[in-house]
Amino acid sequence: MHVAVLSYKLRLFGIASLKEKRSLLKKLINEIRAKFNVSACEIGYSDSKTWSELGVAIVSSAQSILDAVVEDITALIENTMGLEIVEIEREGW
Numbered sequence: 001m002h003v004a005v006l007s008y009k010l011r012l013f014g015i016a017s018l019k020e021k022r023s024l025l026k027k028l029i030n031e032i033r034a035k036f037n038v039s040a041c042e043i044g045y046s047d048s049k050t051w052s053e054l055g056v057a058i059v060s061s062a063q064s065i066l067d068a069v070v071e072d073i074t075a076l077i078e079n080t081m082g083l084e085i086v087e088i089e090r091e092g093w
Contacts, residue, residue: 002066002092006056007043008077009087015049025052028080032056035076036069052083066092 015021025042032040036058044053056073060066070090077085 002060002063004058004060004066004070004090004092006058006070006073007087007089008054008056008074008085009044009089010052010054010077011084011086012050012052013082013084015082018047018049021049021052024082025054028077028083029054032073032076036073038069038073 012021012024015024029040029042032038039057041055042052043055045051054077058066058069060069074085074088077083
């Protein structure tokens, strides 16, 4: 069994309120959960309108599958309008 824990530090653009930020992140997190069957949530900067940190945990039977899922999740986040990935931290076992 292979496990990866990811932390994405994100900069958000064009967000006027925390309500708008939470709406954007909720849609993104729900899409990640539904598309990839992983655990995801906001883990940092919850009171900031311009920053966020997302945590994602993945379990897989094969390392190659795990790596492919990590790449796909990163691509999905990069292609989301209104945010930019500033830093990615990854731990694996």
